[in-house]
Amino acid sequence: MSAAPVWSVDPRTGNPREQVAVEATAEEVDRAVRAAHAVRDALADRAARAAFLRAAAELLEESGAHIVEAADAETALGPARLTGELARTAAQLRSFAEVVDEGAYLDVHIDHQDGSRTPPWPDLRRYKIPLGVVAVYAASNFPLAFSVPGGDTASALAAGCPVVVKAHPDHPATSELCASVLRRAAARTGLPEDVVTLVHGFDAGVELIRHPLVSAAGFTGSVRGGRALFDAAAARPAPIPFHGELGSLNPVVVTGAAAAERAGEIGAGLGGSMTLGAGQFCTKPGFVLVPEGATGDQLLKALTETVSSTGSGVLLDHRMRDAFVAGVRERAALPDVVAPVTPGAAGEHTVSAGFLTVPAARLAAKGPHDALLEECFGPVTVIARYTSVDEIAAVLARLPGNLTATLQTATEGDDPDAARLLAALTPLAGRILVNGWPTGVAVAPAQHHGGPYPATTSTSTSVGATAIERWLRPVTYQSTPEALLPPELREDNPLGLPRRVDGRRA
Amino acid sequence: MSAAPVWSVDPRTGNPREQVAVEATAEEVDRAVRAAHAVRDALADRAARAAFLRAAAELLEESGAHIVEAADAETALGPARLTGELARTAAQLRSFAEVVDEGAYLDVHIDHQDGSRTPPWPDLRRYKIPLGVVAVYAASNFPLAFSVPGGDTASALAAGCPVVVKAHPDHPATSELCASVLRRAAARTGLPEDVVTLVHGFDAGVELIRHPLVSAAGFTGSVRGGRALFDAAAARPAPIPFHGELGSLNPVVVTGAAAAERAGEIGAGLGGSMTLGAGQFCTKPGFVLVPEGATGDQLLKALTETVSSTGSGVLLDHRMRDAFVAGVRERAALPDVVAPVTPGAAGEHTVSAGFLTVPAARLAAKGPHDALLEECFGPVTVIARYTSVDEIAAVLARLPGNLTATLQTATEGDDPDAARLLAALTPLAGRILVNGWPTGVAVAPAQHHGGPYPATTSTSTSVGATAIERWLRPVTYQSTPEALLPPELREDNPLGLPRRVDGRRA
Structure with a gap:
């Protein structure tokens, strides 16, 4: 039996480009x-x-x-x-x-021998290997x-x-x-x-x-x-x-005050974020709670304009394209689900972006609409229209873990719901954004790209x-002579490492 | 069906003391x-x-x-x-x-907005919840x-x-x-x-x-x-x-130089550590590499004296007692295994401490003697007699993960094998001891009580x-207004927490 070939494939045509390896x-x-x-x-x-x-x-x-x-x-x-x-x-x-x-990542801890402790401390030196x-x-x-x-x-x-x-x-x-x-x-x-x-x-x-x-x-x-x-x-x-x-749904909550303040800006921003890279970011905002009523409608109008003007896109491979087309079709067929801009197949190799809406009440209890609470990879998002903050809370309580959760709140004056909603979003994700969009992950010490399962394991x-x-x-050396210690743990700190000595930063 | 009773049992007699709960x-x-x-x-x-x-x-x-x-x-x-x-x-x-x-355990990181980064940093603030x-x-x-x-x-x-x-x-x-x-x-x-x-x-x-x-x-x-x-x-x-x-075997290696220097002290120390609490410590030294020859024999003589003078003990329950008796019997029956002090049943409710010896060569490859490389809960240890440092290394390479690993080395002058053996022990455990005994675990910041599987999962x-x-x-807040941030992450550090700001300790 000969080794299976590994082909590079052009997703724009579905044609193999070259055999790269086996x-x-x-x-x-x-x-x-x-x-x-x-x-x-x-x-x-x-x-x-x-x-x-x-x-x-x-x-x-x-x-x-x-x-x-x-x-x-x-x-x-x-x-x-x-x-x-x-x-x-x-x-x-x-x-x-x-x-x-x-x-600093070596997390060096040194505790000197101390007979006054219960039980007594021998000399202990810990770092990470x-x-x-x-x-x-x-x-x-x-x-x-x-x-x-x-x-x-x-x-x-x-x-x-x-x-x-x-x-x-x-x-x-x-x-x-x-x-x-x-x-x-x-x-x-x-x-x-x-x-x-x-x-x-x-x-x-x-x-x-x-x-x-x-x-x-x-x-x-x-x-x-x-x-x-x-x-x-x-x-x-x-x-x-x-x-x-x-996988991650990356929920977004738009408060009533936020929608009243800048519906157009939020709708356009959401459209940009959810279609970025043809909706193939793990941080794509895939589920958005938007108020019922006039300001929410305005938001959807702006979203409609942005998404409609997004050209068709090519997904990473044809399997993903098929999964996207099938996934949006299944979701759009659910009762009370509407597609103001229909996502799905465009040409033979392309897909078009779109979004679905559903009354938030449809999601308050287990049922077929739970499909809307699962990630759908590609340029689609689900807008759940809510009528009260309690309804938001009920839906949030049903969400799985996420990489991100976003609050769109009023930037001027007090937003009466902001603190409560931020508290409800925090258990859901590893990164919480206020008035931003989750696509784009900075490489910084304070970054956290992870979250409750299934966001991360x-x-x-x-x-x-x-x-x-x-x-x-970690590994700890106990009562180990200086000559046998790794340099990271020696008393005179020859490598100049940051460390904690006897429980205090040194 | 009534609830199953939970009895407190006296292990000294095997009799129930009182029903405590259901x-x-x-x-x-x-x-x-x-x-x-x-x-x-x-x-x-x-x-x-x-x-x-x-x-x-x-x-x-x-x-x-x-x-x-x-x-x-x-x-x-x-x-x-x-x-x-x-x-x-x-x-x-x-x-x-x-x-x-x-x-400090909150591990607060704050990175201020910085457009010069690739990609740019938004304001990011992380702590642990x-x-x-x-x-x-x-x-x-x-x-x-x-x-x-x-x-x-x-x-x-x-x-x-x-x-x-x-x-x-x-x-x-x-x-x-x-x-x-x-x-x-x-x-x-x-x-x-x-x-x-x-x-x-x-x-x-x-x-x-x-x-x-x-x-x-x-x-x-x-x-x-x-x-x-x-x-x-x-x-x-x-x-x-x-x-x-x-579970953990907690291997100990006694170098030739250590045995030459203080065979009696090491043998007595080992006997004390392995019988502590009737050998029921998770850090009990359960496997000891001792040199063949006169100094190793001296060590075993001291160990024999200490273990022989240890009175019989009561294990935590009769199931453990039975498992101990069966476990030592099975091990003692292996070819070339000798019991200078026979461990096993003492009275009806008690066990006596002992130890087994085996040539290290018996353990160099997979076989029935692998039972000696598994923890046996109770007052027994296995002494493997070695003839060369290479033989020690071959046996160590076959050990599972451990909570501790101990090196007994010469305290005066150079021990030519110490550095090599310490390097061979480090991958095996979470705590490495030199010239000490692993029973006894100090509660200190530099402590590590864990190790490669099965020591910990x-x-x-x-x-x-x-x-x-x-x-x-961890959870990170991105671009979050001060008023919505938890106090741990606010700019003015109202709780006086140690933190890292823009990648540096502050």
Whole structure:
């Protein structure tokens, strides 16, 4: 039996572009993981890791035009968006180099011997060490920032973990180019190339999560795929952490006061956010509570104008296009659901954006309308019209976990409902926005890109400095002579690390 | 059908002492969880939580004599040990009050708007919020410090999470007394009593982990029980974090130089540590690599003396006693295994301590001797005699994850093997000791009580200040007006919290 070919496909035509690789066999996955495991000690040096991440950013930028061209050809996301994503990805690699340089992520704690404690303290010194080989499952919708050179890879390498990436089938050519960039960056900084390896194929992804030498995994994708891998990670003889970002509705609540103040601005802003990247952002606002009545109608008018003037778009692949067309058709057929702008198929390879409306009362209890509370990937959003704040609260209580939740409130004067609604949104998501739109995720230390299940399968973030915490575990040395301690834990702090000593910051 | 009775049993006789309670039905578990969920907001106030934890410590001490008496009657751990455990438990409650007061655990990050970033930063403010109702599964072997008023409960309450404790059947009377103390402490500080509830029964424990309003769980116990609950937590429609401490061999390596320097001291120290609490510590040194030859023989001679002079002991219950007797018999029957002091049954209700020896070469590859690499709960340890450092490394590579790993090295002059062996031990455990014994776990910020599976099912600790992290999740507020921000995130820092601003400590 010959190996299964991996084709790069043009979503604008559905035609194969080129054969990029072959799917990895179980033996090849085993070899990749063992090779990664074998070179893990090479990543122990923090300065080398920081240099590697910076070299990767530089080489990514040097190959930028070529990578963007390949990515556009196989994702149809467009050169402008992809050029921006590449810049973001390079900045992300550099930001993790800074995290490594600073060393606060090592979370050094030193407690000196203290016989006065109950029970007495021996000398205890704790920091964090890398978990080992990390499996990264690339996303369809961000071929760079959440794929081969993306946040999971960057944070795992920053932590000192070698990475085996499972490429997404929507952009294998881009994945190969990026893997080559990362491996060249490793070589340029004196590290073994096998600190990053790429594998293709569905079965390879399953092999990877089961491999005994894989210590943790990062995933961005669908609830179905992510849950299957999460289950496999949990079912291992030795379970491993699985940090998956699966799906999110990203609810938005527009208060009466907000609609009265700026219905047009909110409608236009929503239309822009939900159609961005053809509605293929994990942070797309997919469910919006809008007041019944004149101001809500005005909001919908502005939304209608924005969405109607959005050209048809190409989704990442034809399977997604079919799922989108079927998903909006199913939802639009529900009783009392109206489509002021009908989403669905446009040409043979394209889709058009649209939105649905439903009375919020339809969602107050379990029923067929619950389909409207599930993410529908693509350029569609659901507007639930409410008649009271109590009705909003009842609907919010029925929502699953989310990456984001947004409150549109009055910017001038007091909004009587704002505080109550913000309190009702907070349990639902990992990032709460006021008067903004959730698409667009800054790479910053205070960022949190995660949320209650199914938004993520853990309490961690996949964006921002603290994403590094996912790939580390603490270890404490007790009563260990100075000469045997790692330099991070020595009394004179030779590496100048921030630390807590005897319970206080030092 | 009437409710199943819960009996307190005297392990010294096997006789029931008194009926303490009845097992909770599914409806009762549901009611307990809903009651806990309903009062969660009462725990939002940090000052009230700290006061509650301190009141709990005080009331625990006030009822100390009564609690120790009950605990001794149903665990046979002895008043001295239990008095110490009570003091430790009270100190632990107070230490979490300090953690709450300081507020560093909130991990506040503030990034101001910055258009120069790629992509630009909006105003982002992150801190950690409680997950919700926490299920705590009490341990058999620490009726106080790892049970109702123990570290899981204390850290969850400190985080702001209400707790439902599943009592351990080995000490239901103690559990009732302690739950009553905690509920009285809540009432005394103006909090609803339902912030802590106790349930009994195996089925109740299973109901608890499946309850949709339970947000996370802490567990200390066996690999079998812990894995079943871990699997149930992972199989939920919305999986939850399960922080389980399951089992640990706690390997010790004695270098040739250490044995040459102080064979007698090490043998005596080992004998004391492995028989402490009748060998029922999760940190019991259960596997010891000792050199072949004269100095190793001397070590075994000292160990023999110490263990032989240890009186017979009562285990926590008769099921454990039977498992111990069967476990040591099975291991002692393996080829080349010798029992210089035979462990096993003593009287009808008691066991005697002992140890087994085996050539390390027997453990270099998979085989029936692998039983020696599994924890055997009770007063027994396995001594593997080695002939070279390479042989040590080969055996260590075959060990599962552990809470602790210990190196006994020369205290004077250079020990040529120390650095290499410490490096080989570090991947195996969460706490590494040099020239100490692992029994005894200080409650300190730098403590880490956890380790690779099966030691724990997560990368977290169940002892020490950072145990609070298990019950929190981050939430970021983006572009949120000052008036709507929680006080923890306001610009002027009204609560005086330690925080990171624009990536730097402030």
